[in-house]
Amino acid sequence: MLQHSLIGRLLLNDTGSRVLTFCCIALAVIVPVCNLIIPSDSEFHVSTYSVTLIGKYLCYALLALSVDLVWGYLGILSLGHGAFFALGGYAMGMYLMRQIGDRGVYSNPELPDFMVFLNWSELPWYWQGFDQFPLMLLMVFLAPGILAFVFGWLAFRSRVTGVYLSIITQAMTYALMLAFFQNNFGFGGNNGLTDFKEILGFNLQADNTRNALFIASAAALLLGYAICRFIAQSRLGSLTMAIRDAESRVRFMGYRDEHIKLFIFVISALLAGLAGALYVPQVGIINPSEFAPIRSIEMVIWVAIGGRGTLYGAVLGAFVVNYAKTIFTAWAPEVWLFILGGIFVFVTVFMPKGLVGLYAQLRTRFSRNSSSDKLKRGSTDEK
Numbered sequence: 001m002l003q004h005s006l007i008g009r010l011l012l013n014d015t016g017s018r019v020l021t022f023c024c025i026a027l028a029v030i031v032p033v034c035n036l037i038i039p040s041d042s043e044f045h046v047s048t049y050s051v052t053l054i055g056k057y058l059c060y061a062l063l064a065l066s067v068d069l070v071w072g073y074l075g076i077l078s079l080g081h082g083a084f085f086a087l088g089g090y091a092m093g094m095y096l097m098r099q100i101g102d103r104g105v106y107s108n109p110e111l112p113d114f115m116v117f118l119n120w121s122e123l124p125w126y127w128q129g130f131d132q133f134p135l136m137l138l139m140v141f142l143a144p145g146i147l148a149f150v151f152g153w154l155a156f157r158s159r160v161t162g163v164y165l166s167i168i169t170q171a172m173t174y175a176l177m178l179a180f181f182q183n184n185f186g187f188g189g190n191n192g193l194t195d196f197k198e199i200l201g202f203n204l205q206a207d208n209t210r211n212a213l214f215i216a217s218a219a220a221l222l223l224g225y226a227i228c229r230f231i232a233q234s235r236l237g238s239l240t241m242a243i244r245d246a247e248s249r250v251r252f253m254g255y256r257d258e259h260i261k262l263f264i265f266v267i268s269a270l271l272a273g274l275a276g277a278l279y280v281p282q283v284g285i286i287n288p289s290e291f292a293p294i295r296s297i298e299m300v301i302w303v304a305i306g307g308r309g310t311l312y313g314a315v316l317g318a319f320v321v322n323y324a325k326t327i328f329t330a331w332a333p334e335v336w337l338f339i340l341g342g343i344f345v346f347v348t349v350f351m352p353k354g355l356v357g358l359y360a361q362l363r364t365r366f367s368r369n370s371s372s373d374k375l376k377r378g379s380t381d382e383k
Helices: 006-011 015-036 048-073 081-098 113-117 133-157 162-180 207-233 235-252 257-283 293-306 312-331 333-350 355-382
Strands: none
Touching (some): 015 048, 048 235, 048 257, 081 162, 133 257, 207 235, 235 257, 293 312, 293 333
């Protein structure tokens, strides 16, 4: 029954989706149990640091899904998704800063510490209401959604495509990074927002809260995957891939391709904003470095390495690359970018379908070699 339902069609209809669904559910159950119930001296205990680290990977995986939706299915190489991720993160950060109240260094019940330090006399108007969770949740989607809508409306109506669109998206996130670096912008400048205390009244440093955020991240990843799969399998998804492969033909058939591109782009931005909002309370900080163009380029590399246009490949790529980053930056941080670049070049040249396409690629090559050997043996026998 489940496989014939809508959820079954979205999450259980192919091997990759089933593996992803099983892994997300298993992580959401096993990791909290191993952290909260199993004693810390047991080899099966999962530390709170590991819970936070894997939770961060889950947020990155959701972010990779959003990139794959526009790049793998729509054909738009966005180098600006870091902006949507960071805006969602800043919305959550503003809420968490308002929850500190008079427990900050300067004990000001209204103004965050950095505003007191900079001699701000009152809370800016755009910070008003961020002490309320519903408004924060709305802004997590509204801020990146509005930016994506305005940017997409202007770019897609102007028929900006290809490398030019990629450069403009990169310029957009770079401009936002420079703006958020300014102390008088009201977002903490270079230091950003940090020193969070609680969320919804729960202590952020408590193990229970950490595990709740972990489970929320796993659930959000599954929800994001289901949304992307629903779009990909729908008629809209067929049109999206048609635009990717032959945009002019779609336009000549009477479809408003700019509207389709705008819708997919905005949905992708909303998913990226949600990923940013879940990321911030787990890592404990949000600063302008999240807008850096290199971050958006890394997201594209995750998708390319995992397997563009597969969705579950993007999730795999996000986990593999970020786990490798955790290992190599602890071992030799100065060479990590060279390693990442080398992996990207290797995958592009020798594994064009990414990690998820490796099995099919090897199988095809093996079949060709076998056929070639049979033909050679046949010619030898005839002689």
